[in-house]
Amino acid sequence: MDMPLSATAVATQPNQLTASEAAALLRSGQLSCEELLRSCLKRIEQRDPLVRAWLHLDVDMAIRNARELDKLPMKSPLHGLPWGVKDVFDTRDMPTTQNSPIYTGMQVGRDAACVAVVRHSGSLILGKTDTVEFASQGRKALTRNPFNPAHTPGGSSSGSGAAVGDFQVPLAFGTQTGGSHIRPASFNGIYGFKPTWGAVSREGLRMSSLTLDTVGWYGRSVDDLILVAEAFRLAKIGDVETVSPRGLRVGLCRSPVWDNIEPAGEAALLLAAKRLEDAGAIVEDLELPSPCDGLAAAHADIGYSEGGVSFLPEYVGAGDLLAPGLRTRVLNERGVTPEELLAAYTLADRCRPIFDGLFGPSLDVVLTPSAPGEAPEGLHTTGNAVFNSNWTLLHVPCVGIPVGRGPKGLPVGVTLVGPRCSDRRLLAIAKGLAPVIDADPQSALRELC
Amino acid sequence: MDMPLSATAVATQPNQLTASEAAALLRSGQLSCEELLRSCLKRIEQRDPLVRAWLHLDVDMAIRNARELDKLPMKSPLHGLPWGVKDVFDTRDMPTTQNSPIYTGMQVGRDAACVAVVRHSGSLILGKTDTVEFASQGRKALTRNPFNPAHTPGGSSSGSGAAVGDFQVPLAFGTQTGGSHIRPASFNGIYGFKPTWGAVSREGLRMSSLTLDTVGWYGRSVDDLILVAEAFRLAKIGDVETVSPRGLRVGLCRSPVWDNIEPAGEAALLLAAKRLEDAGAIVEDLELPSPCDGLAAAHADIGYSEGGVSFLPEYVGAGDLLAPGLRTRVLNERGVTPEELLAAYTLADRCRPIFDGLFGPSLDVVLTPSAPGEAPEGLHTTGNAVFNSNWTLLHVPCVGIPVGRGPKGLPVGVTLVGPRCSDRRLLAIAKGLAPVIDADPQSALRELC
Numbered sequence: 001m002d003m004p005l006s007a008t009a010v011a012t013q014p015n016q017l018t019a020s021e022a023a024a025l026l027r028s029g030q031l032s033c034e035e036l037l038r039s040c041l042k043r044i045e046q047r048d049p050l051v052r053a054w055l056h057l058d059v060d061m062a063i064r065n066a067r068e069l070d071k072l073p074m075k076s077p078l079h080g081l082p083w084g085v086k087d088v089f090d091t092r093d094m095p096t097t098q099n100s101p102i103y104t105g106m107q108v109g110r111d112a113a114c115v116a117v118v119r120h121s122g123s124l125i126l127g128k129t130d131t132v133e134f135a136s137q138g139r140k141a142l143t144r145n146p147f148n149p150a151h152t153p154g155g156s157s158s159g160s161g162a163a164v165g166d167f168q169v170p171l172a173f174g175t176q177t178g179g180s181h182i183r184p185a186s187f188n189g190i191y192g193f194k195p196t197w198g199a200v201s202r203e204g205l206r207m208s209s210l211t212l213d214t215v216g217w218y219g220r221s222v223d224d225l226i227l228v229a230e231a232f233r234l235a236k237i238g239d240v241e242t243v244s245p246r247g248l249r250v251g252l253c254r255s256p257v258w259d260n261i262e263p264a265g266e267a268a269l270l271l272a273a274k275r276l277e278d279a280g281a282i283v284e285d286l287e288l289p290s291p292c293d294g295l296a297a298a299h300a301d302i303g304y305s306e307g308g309v310s311f312l313p314e315y316v317g318a319g320d321l322l323a324p325g326l327r328t329r330v331l332n333e334r335g336v337t338p339e340e341l342l343a344a345y346t347l348a349d350r351c352r353p354i355f356d357g358l359f360g361p362s363l364d365v366v367l368t369p370s371a372p373g374e375a376p377e378g379l380h381t382t383g384n385a386v387f388n389s390n391w392t393l394l395h396v397p398c399v400g401i402p403v404g405r406g407p408k409g410l411p412v413g414v415t416l417v418g419p420r421c422s423d424r425r426l427l428a429i430a431k432g433l434a435p436v437i438d439a440d441p442q443s444a445l446r447e448l449c
Numbered sequence: 450m451d452m453p454l455s456a457t458a459v460a461t462q463p464n465q466l467t468a469s470e471a472a473a474l475l476r477s478g479q480l481s482c483e484e485l486l487r488s489c490l491k492r493i494e495q496r497d498p499l500v501r502a503w504l505h506l507d508v509d510m511a512i513r514n515a516r517e518l519d520k521l522p523m524k525s526p527l528h529g530l531p532w533g534v535k536d537v538f539d540t541r542d543m544p545t546t547q548n549s550p551i552y553t554g555m556q557v558g559r560d561a562a563c564v565a566v567v568r569h570s571g572s573l574i575l576g577k578t579d580t581v582e583f584a585s586q587g588r589k590a591l592t593r594n595p596f597n598p599a600h601t602p603g604g605s606s607s608g609s610g611a612a613v614g615d616f617q618v619p620l621a622f623g624t625q626t627g628g629s630h631i632r633p634a635s636f637n638g639i640y641g642f643k644p645t646w647g648a649v650s651r652e653g654l655r656m657s658s659l660t661l662d663t664v665g666w667y668g669r670s671v672d673d674l675i676l677v678a679e680a681f682r683l684a685k686i687g688d689v690e691t692v693s694p695r696g697l698r699v700g701l702c703r704s705p706v707w708d709n710i711e712p713a714g715e716a717a718l719l720l721a722a723k724r725l726e727d728a729g730a731i732v733e734d735l736e737l738p739s740p741c742d743g744l745a746a747a748h749a750d751i752g753y754s755e756g757g758v759s760f761l762p763e764y765v766g767a768g769d770l771l772a773p774g775l776r777t778r779v780l781n782e783r784g785v786t787p788e789e790l791l792a793a794y795t796l797a798d799r800c801r802p803i804f805d806g807l808f809g810p811s812l813d814v815v816l817t818p819s820a821p822g823e824a825p826e827g828l829h830t831t832g833n834a835v836f837n838s839n840w841t842l843l844h845v846p847c848v849g850i851p852v853g854r855g856p857k858g859l860p861v862g863v864t865l866v867g868p869r870c871s872d873r874r875l876l877a878i879a880k881g882l883a884p885v886i887d888a889d890p891q892s893a894l895r896e897l898c
Contacts, residue, residue: 109558113656113762120766198659201758207562207652233761233779235787309650312682313562317569330682338684338870342805345869349798356791420794421787 014039019081019170020223026080033080033124034066040082040126044168050149052142053163055087056094057127065124072122078231079122084163084172086156087128088135088206089115094125098206099133099141102318112204114173114215114232121231126169129159132382135175136208136307138323140379145187147410151375154184155382157216161188164218165411171228172218177208177303179371179388181216182415185400186370187383189411189441191434192218193225193427196420197395200232209306211348212299212392222431225399234423243364243432245279251286251358253368253417256293257386262373264406265387267448269369272403272414272437276367279436286358286366292351295390298344302393304329305341348393355394356419365429366417370400374410391415397423399430404443412445463488468530468619469672475529482529482573483515489531489575493617499598501591502612504536505543506576514573521571527680528571533612533621535605536577537584537655538564543574547655548582548590551767561653563622563664563681570680575618578608581831584624585657585756587772589828594636596859600824603633604831606665610637613667614860620677621667626657626752628820628837630665631864634849635819636832638860638890640883641667642674642876645869646844649681658755660797661748661841671880674848683872692813692881694728700735700807702817702866705742706835711822713855714836716897718818721852721863721886725816728885735807735815741800741839747793748838753778754790797842804843805868814878815866823855840864846872848879853892861894 014022014036025031041059048054062082069080089112090096097103111119119125130141132155141158145151146166153162157174164172165188174181176194185192194216202215217228252273254261261269273283307329314322315330328334358366369387376383391398399416406412414437418426463471463485474480490508497503511531518529538561539545546552560568568574579590581604590607594600595615602611606623613621614637623630625643634641643665651664666677701722703710710718722732756778763771764779777783807815818836825832840847848865855861863886867875 107558109556111762113759116762117765120762198755199758201656201761202659203656203759203762207650210647210651233757306647308682309648310562310652312650313560313565313569313652316566338873342868342870346802346805349801352798353795356795419791421791424787 015043015167017170018220018224020221020227022170023077023081023227027074027077033069034063036080037062037066037082037124040169047166047168051144051146051162051166053084053129053159053166053168055097055099055128055130055159058094061093062124062126069122069124075122076231077227078118080124081171082124082126082169083118084126084129084160084169085115086131086135086160086172086174088131088175089173090204091115091125091128094128096128099131099139102314102321110204113201115204117231129163129172131158132156133323134206134208134326135177135180137325140382142379144379145375145410147189148408151377151410152187152379152382154187154375156180157184158382160218161185161190164188164220165190170219171224174216174218175205176214176216176388176392177212178299178392179385182388182398182400183371183383183385185218186413187375187411189402190218190220191222191225192216192400193229194398195234195423196397199234199423207310209303209310211302211306214392222399222427222434226427226431229423229427235421241428243429245276245281245433245436248281248429249362249364250276250281250283251363251366252283253286253288253366255368255387255390256288257296260372260384260386261369264373264412264445265369265371267445268403268412269367269414271443271445271448272367275436275439276433286363289354291347291354292390294347295351295393296386298347299389299393301336301340301344302348304334305336308332352394352420355396359419365426368415368417370413370415374406374408374412391417395420397426399426401430401434402438402441404440404445407446464492464616466619467669467673469670469676471619472526472530472676476523476526482518483512485529486511486515486531486573489618496615496617500593500595500611500615502533502578502608502615502617504546504548504577504579504608507543510542511573511575518571518573524571525680526676527567529573530620531573531575531618532567533575533578533609533618534564535580535584535609535621535623537580537624538622539653540564540574540577543577545577548580548588551763551770559653562650564653566680578612578621580607581605582772583655583657583775584626584629586774589831591828593828594824594859596638597857600826600859601636601828601831603636603824605629606633607831609667610634610639613637613669614639619668620673623665623667624654625663625665625837625841626661627748627841628834631837631847631849632820632832632834634667635862636824636860638851639667639669640671640674641665641849642678643847644683644872645846648683648872656759658752658759660751660755663841671848671876671883675876675880678872678876684870690877692878694725694730694882694885697730697878698811698813699725699730699732700812700815701732702735702737702815704817704836704839705737706745709821709833709835710818713822713861713894714818714820716894717852717861718816718863720892720894720897721816724885724888725882735812738803740796740803743796744800744839744842745835747796748842750785750789750793751842753783754785757781801843801869804845808868814875817864817866819849819862819864823857823859823861840866844869846875848875850879850883850886851890852886853889853894856895
């Protein structure tokens with residue numbers, strides 16, 4: 001099969017450019033929005049019968065919109081960049097199905113907040129990407145891993161992760177409730193950013209869990225992530241100065257769920273740590289304070305109970321069309337009591353300031369796994385969110401960065417984590433560390449496994 | 450002017466029934482949905498030119514829908530009951546304008562989650578009620594207080610509060626970010642419930658603050674509030690057993706913002722406390738632990754910063770059509786730093802378990818003001834949210850209960866508060882205490898002022 005280029009390879013086609021590279025060419029007039037779009041469309045035409053990243057794509061509309069954008073003055077650095085949008089975000093000119101039979105063909109007539117922001121900034125909304133039903137549970141995406149179609153691209157942001165990983169589109173929106181955003185970044189060899197909870201509006205995004213759902217985006221470099229973060233004015237982002245790895249305090253956090261690690265995941269984490277040490281960073285083991293041991297269980301209780309809240313309308317109105325796993329949440333078949341839910345909220349309340357408080361003179365950033373290992377085989381699973389869900393519940397910003405390839409030739413990444421409301425600082429750190437961590441995308445982690 | 454009936458007066462027209470009274474007659478076949486609707490419509494025709502509660506009301510569609518509902522078997526105890534819906538909730542068959550010029554005539558084509566739940570339960574969605582722009586800041590509702598049109602009905606749930614208070618509709622949805630739900634309950638002499646944050650889906654509700662926005666509903670009795678709570682399966686509500694006032698431990702909480710109280714607000718609080726004591730409750734002063742002193746400032750910082758997040762799409766896309774006060778939030782003209790925002794989140798994290806932990810053998814429920822006093826004169830203000838915003842930030846359930854009339858003849862209420870996830874217990878307590886607190890709706894608080 002046609003293997004994707006690495007993010008650092010020299011681009012020969014516009015679709016191979018990172019978003020920030022393309023943005024520079026668009027700005028200087030060396031590339032038009034239509035040229036960039038047509039290059040993406042060509043890639044999609046070639047590859048998407050295999051990858052199946054898209055649920056909806058109106059080629060004619062996209063070309064019309066690109067031509068309109070080419071006539072306009074640049075609205076922002078995002079002007080002319082095509083986006084994939086996970087099909088749980090409302091789009092005013094495309095169906096929003098949530099990959100649920102309940103919403104087949106649903107036209108909402110209004111953009112989700114984050115879609116509106118990038119559209120008003122001149123971006124091209126190319127199409128809707130496949131997702132696990134409601135970004136939660138039920139129907140899986142039909143999307144395949146672009147590195148090996150026998151494997152999952154991860155989920156629930158399956159189509160967004162694969163489309164960016166396969167060079168079909170430079171940028172895409174995903175969401176994370178457990179590990180739906182950062183895990184596919186790892187599985188598809190791309191960069192992903194999950195901001196601090198609340199820093200980007202979730203309006204118009206299908207709700208699964210009020211406490212957990214978070215918008216994120218994918219790109220193929222930290223610069224891409226920053227380009228978008230600037231549009232969202234994250235933590236008053238202005239110039240994002242690069243932080244040098246030298247002397248930076250990195251906490252190597254295997255996390256309380258380390259038992260779930262696989263050899264490729266461990267190898268990626270240790271290789272990233274070694275590369276950082278070699279570049280002068282001070283890497284020390286970080287054990288989370290003991291209350292954090294309960295976060296995974298608290299995440300499960302909150303996600304389950306709030307899922308029952310979120311899917312009540314479909315339970316009442318759509319009957320059997322609601323996936324059985326979601327019906328059981330409404331019925332609370334697991335029997336999560338109000339006391340247990342309150343205990344879960346209370347633990348999260350307690351752990352958030354504890355985690356934020358770890359940062360300071362002795363800790364700049366946390367380095368932790370993005371996934372147990374490579375993407376599992378088969379499309380019946382999207383992999384395990386266990387290494388992501390604690391960070392989601394803590395509401396902290398996370399950057400997913402590729403490290404190398406596991407024994408099966410599939411990508412494996414790691415995650416950088418900062419305290420809440422530190423999005424600007426975390427992206428600056430990621431910009432400094434990414435060239436070190438992602439030094440050789442063809443790194444064979446199997447030699448370390 | 451035509452003064453509204455008290456909630457305990459004998460109803461002579463269907464529109465004067467409480468929701469639970471009407472539900473019983475609908476169930477027994479003594480009342481049809483169309484009869485109830487026509488009675489509400491008659492009241493609206495008579496009164497709404499003065500009260501102006503509604504932004505959108507399609508009489509013909511409502512009658513058609515009522516006739517359809519009359520043909521169907523009862524879907525739930527809510528079957529046939531008309532609802533007012535604050536115009537920040539999406540409705541599939543009516544415009545959703547958010548009272549913003551940006552969204553004039555906006556048709557979304559999908560119901561907000563809570564609207565879908567009551568609609569699927571057989572309720573009649575009568576129309577959209579007026580609101581402060583985006584339930585936040587900007588254009589005020591044109592709604593007037595049904596007790597005196599020279600006064601505000603409160604806000605931002607202005608139309609919903611006034612429509613229920615004026616017997617135009619038995620039930621209505623509101624929202625609370627600061628004090629937008631419980632304060633209008635007080636100003637309009639009605640019952641209001643704000644559930645635990647997260648217990649009712651906010652999907653399809655215009656977002657202003659992710660941390661603060663909460664769905665609520667109005668009725669004219671605690672039974673009405675419980676009727677709706679059952680549809681939302683709050684904290685697994687089954688039978689709601691009434692709690693006797695005798696021996697109940699009530700914490701009389703003047704709260705850290707007591708300086709803002711007015712004579713009528715103080716009189717209502719003390720009269721409610723006295724009535725409870727006379728009925729055998731043990732009422733003791735409750736001072737919130739000192740960290741809670743900072744909640745009002747934390748609420749302000751969070752609401753301001755998250756408002757900047759929420760209104761970014763309109764800032765980018767709609768320019769001057771966005772109200773100046775909301776533009777300044779996007780621009781962060783107040784200069785709330787990420788550090789200050791994090792400190793506000795951290796204080797809320799810390800105070801929530803502290804407040805929840807107050808409840809136990811020595812405290813069953815908190816009694817606290819709903820507003821400084823009577824509704825202010827004029828429509829340029831909706832009153833002060835200072836007595837509500839701490840509870841909103843604490844995510845705790847609140848029930849607003851009428852007490853009597855202030856010196857200007859306007860209603861004043863009080864609020865009962867419980868710990869998070871105790872919705873079922875709090876409503877049971879409210880059911881037991883409301884007949885005592887709301888013993889004489891014509892009580893002249895002026896004698897106590």
